[in-house]
Amino acid sequence: MMLGRVVGEVWATRKNPRIEGRKALLVAVLGQDGEKRTPTGEVVVAFDSIGARIGHTVAVAWGSGARAVFAAPDNRWTLVDAAVARIVDAVLVEKDGKEVEERED
Amino acid sequence: MMLGRVVGEVWATRKNPRIEGRKALLVAVLGQDGEKRTPTGEVVVAFDSIGARIGHTVAVAWGSGARAVFAAPDNRWTLVDAAVARIVDAVLVEKDGKEVEERED
Amino acid sequence: MMLGRVVGEVWATRKNPRIEGRKALLVAVLGQDGEKRTPTGEVVVAFDSIGARIGHTVAVAWGSGARAVFAAPDNRWTLVDAAVARIVDAVLVEKDGKEVEERED
Amino acid sequence: MMLGRVVGEVWATRKNPRIEGRKALLVAVLGQDGEKRTPTGEVVVAFDSIGARIGHTVAVAWGSGARAVFAAPDNRWTLVDAAVARIVDAVLVEKDGKEVEERED
Amino acid sequence: MMLGRVVGEVWATRKNPRIEGRKALLVAVLGQDGEKRTPTGEVVVAFDSIGARIGHTVAVAWGSGARAVFAAPDNRWTLVDAAVARIVDAVLVEKDGKEVEERED
Numbered sequence: 001m002m003l004g005r006v007v008g009e010v011w012a013t014r015k016n017p018r019i020e021g022r023k024a025l026l027v028a029v030l031g032q033d034g035e036k037r038t039p040t041g042e043v044v045v046a047f048d049s050i051g052a053r054i055g056h057t058v059a060v061a062w063g064s065g066a067r068a069v070f071a072a073p074d075n076r077w078t079l080v081d082a083a084v085a086r087i088v089d090a091v092l093v094e095k096d097g098k099e100v101e102e103r104e105d
Numbered sequence: 106m107m108l109g110r111v112v113g114e115v116w117a118t119r120k121n122p123r124i125e126g127r128k129a130l131l132v133a134v135l136g137q138d139g140e141k142r143t144p145t146g147e148v149v150v151a152f153d154s155i156g157a158r159i160g161h162t163v164a165v166a167w168g169s170g171a172r173a174v175f176a177a178p179d180n181r182w183t184l185v186d187a188a189v190a191r192i193v194d195a196v197l198v199e200k201d202g203k204e205v206e207e208r209e210d
Numbered sequence: 211m212m213l214g215r216v217v218g219e220v221w222a223t224r225k226n227p228r229i230e231g232r233k234a235l236l237v238a239v240l241g242q243d244g245e246k247r248t249p250t251g252e253v254v255v256a257f258d259s260i261g262a263r264i265g266h267t268v269a270v271a272w273g274s275g276a277r278a279v280f281a282a283p284d285n286r287w288t289l290v291d292a293a294v295a296r297i298v299d300a301v302l303v304e305k306d307g308k309e310v311e312e313r314e315d
Numbered sequence: 316m317m318l319g320r321v322v323g324e325v326w327a328t329r330k331n332p333r334i335e336g337r338k339a340l341l342v343a344v345l346g347q348d349g350e351k352r353t354p355t356g357e358v359v360v361a362f363d364s365i366g367a368r369i370g371h372t373v374a375v376a377w378g379s380g381a382r383a384v385f386a387a388p389d390n391r392w393t394l395v396d397a398a399v400a401r402i403v404d405a406v407l408v409e410k411d412g413k414e415v416e417e418r419e420d
Numbered sequence: 421m422m423l424g425r426v427v428g429e430v431w432a433t434r435k436n437p438r439i440e441g442r443k444a445l446l447v448a449v450l451g452q453d454g455e456k457r458t459p460t461g462e463v464v465v466a467f468d469s470i471g472a473r474i475g476h477t478v479a480v481a482w483g484s485g486a487r488a489v490f491a492a493p494d495n496r497w498t499l500v501d502a503a504v505a506r507i508v509d510a511v512l513v514e515k516d517g518k519e520v521e522e523r524e525d
Contacts, residue, residue: 001339001359001360001396001397002358002359002360003325003341003358003359003360007137007198007199008196008197008198008199008207009196010108010164010191010196010197011193011195011196011197011206012164012191012192012193012194013192013194014155014156014191014192015155015164015190015191015192016154016155016166016174016188016190018173018174024106024164024191026108026137026196026198028137030358031356031358032322032341032354032356032357032358033356037358039137040356040357041136041137041138041145042136042137043107043108043135043136043137043142044106044107044108045106045107045108045164046106049331050329050331051329054197054198054199055199059325059330059339059360061331061394061396062396063168063169063170063378063379063396064168064169064378064379064382064396065378065382065393065394065395065396066170066394066396067169068333069333069394078170078173079166079170079171079173079174079188079190080170081106081166081167081168081169081170081171083331083394085330085331086325086327086329086330086331086339087327087328087329087330088326088327089326089327089328090326091323091325091326091341092323092324092325092326092369093322093323093341093369094323094369094370099369101326112242112303113301113302113303113304113312114301114302115213115269115296115298115301115302116298116299116300116301116302116311117269117296117297117298117299118297118299119260119261119296119297120269120295120296120297121259121260121271121279121293121296123278129211129269129296131242131301131303133242144242146241146242146243146250147241147250148213148240148241148242148247149211149212149213150211150212150213150269151211159302159303159304159309160304168273168274168275169273169274171275172274172275183275183278184271184275184276184278184279184293184295185275186211186271186272186273186274186275186276187211217452217513217514218511218512218514218522219511219512220423220479220506220508220511220512221508221509221511221512221521222479222506222507222508222509223507223509224470224506224507224509225479225505225506225507226469226470226503226505228488228489234421234479234506236423236511236513238452249452251451251452251453252451252452252460253422253423253450253451253452253457254421254422254423255421255422255423255479264512264513264519265514273483273484273485274484276485277484277485288485288488289481289485289486289488289489289503289505290485291421291481291483291484291485291486292421316464316466316501316502317464318430318446318463318464318465345463346462347427347446347448347459347461347462347463348461352463355461355462364436365434365435365436366434374430374432374435374444374465376436376499376501377501378483378484378501379483379484379487379501380487380498380499380500380501381499383438383498383499384436384438384499398436398499400435400436401432401434401435401436401444402432402433402434402435403430403431403432404431404432404433405431406428406429406430406431407428407430407431407474408427408428408474409427409474409475416431417428
């Protein structure tokens with residue numbers, strides 16, 4: 001999965017009908033700059049499966065793994081290629097040899 | 106999906122015959138620079154499924170997800186690897202704690 | 211597909227035998243810098259299916275889509291992961307509100 | 316596989332239930348700068364299969380290869396798209412014409 | 421395939437058992453800077469199938485194409501996602517309108 005932050009919601013009236021009724025979220029990809037997680041400048045449009053909203057830090061599954069977020073074996077031909085799989089509450093990191101919990105919200 | 110803007114249409118007379126009759130669009134990938142969506146410099150050639158034209162902001166599905174845009178189970182061996190899946194009308198973002206609709210056209 | 215320019219041909223005597231007899235082309239990936247298509251610095255090694263030569267602008271299919279360029283259902287286990295699918299004659303772009311044809315050769 | 320260093324553990328209470336009970340590790344991707352392996356700034360969230368911990372250098376499998384880390388044929392629809400497949404003890408490199416072992420820990 | 425140069429060999433005692441007995445090579449990805457092929461800074465860990473060693477220029481297959489390097493239909497669930505498929509002897513390029521052979525070793 002990639003780590004990202006939800007920065008928007010993408011609206012479209014003209015769209016391929018293979019995944020109706022799912023919110024398409026605009027997610028800014030996060031990278032690591034020293035000890036900080038910061039946006040890399042990349043974005044991805046991911047379908048939501050768990051009620052993510054603007055401002056949430058999320059883990060986004062991609063490829064056939066993303067399809068599995070919604071999937072049953074018979075939806076093989078859905079066009080899902082990126083899906084929000086987790087809303088991140090915190091990241092446990094190590095600082096000065098100790099494990100520290102960094103809250104996200 | 107990736108977010109992009111249609112910047113051209115790719116013409117080819119010598120081509121593999123596995124997807125005839127589809128427009129191949131040149132799509133500039135968009136990233137996020139602070140609060141702005143701007144081109145990253147990358148491009149992708151994506152098949153059109155919904156009438157997208159130069160200037161449109163679009164969401165492009167990739168990988169096996171892209172194939173599904175055109176797909177029926179029997180077209181497994183088509184060479185589609187990127188497909189325009191949505192024409193984006195607007196992106197809903199948050200500014201100063203309020204949700205704001207940014208129109209695309 | 212990605213857009214690229216053929217810059218070389220890769221020769222190998224020691225190679226996995228699963229795709230004999232195909233030319234392996236070295237393709238410089240193109241990006242978009244303002245209105246120009248310029249090399250991004252990335253390269254990919256793609257199998258040729260249509261007679262592409264050094265200097266040609268091409269569209270390269272990747273992943274399982276690439277396999278489909280050569281494919282019949284029984285070649286599932288071929289190692290093709292990138293294939294030249296189109297030789298680009300021209301790109302139609304918009305300039306000052308008018309559609310303009312930019313020739314490639 | 317990509318090479319990376321485990322920098323954290325991602326906690327989530329709201330998550331898709333398709334892979335319960337696995338630790339989701341935050342892995343900083345490593346690149347090569349001359350003779351040094353250094354972080355590229357990218358991160359990936361990968362499921363652990365072998366007891367990796369913060370500070371470990373690891374090899375991460377991705378795509379359908381990642382699913383295979385946990386997989387049996389019937390878990391095709393799991394959402395795993397990146398998995399820690401190896402904890403790296405050392406990298407053998409060449410310096411001044413001699414093979415040298417660089418320990419990781 | 422991507423083009424790369426073998427810069428090391430990755431050793432691991434704790435690893436997923438799904439591909440025993442294969443060497444895991446550290447490959448620096450090559451890009452194109454003008455007429456030169458130079459490292460991009462990215463690395464990939466690829467399984468060897470043909471006896472590649474440190475210093476070799478190689479073509480690396482990825483994704484399901486990589487699995488095919490070792491594959492028989494029944495190894496679908498192996499975790500291979502990148503495999504050395506060719507050892508490159510030379511690259512044929514064009515200089516001043518003439519085809520020139522650049523040796524690799």
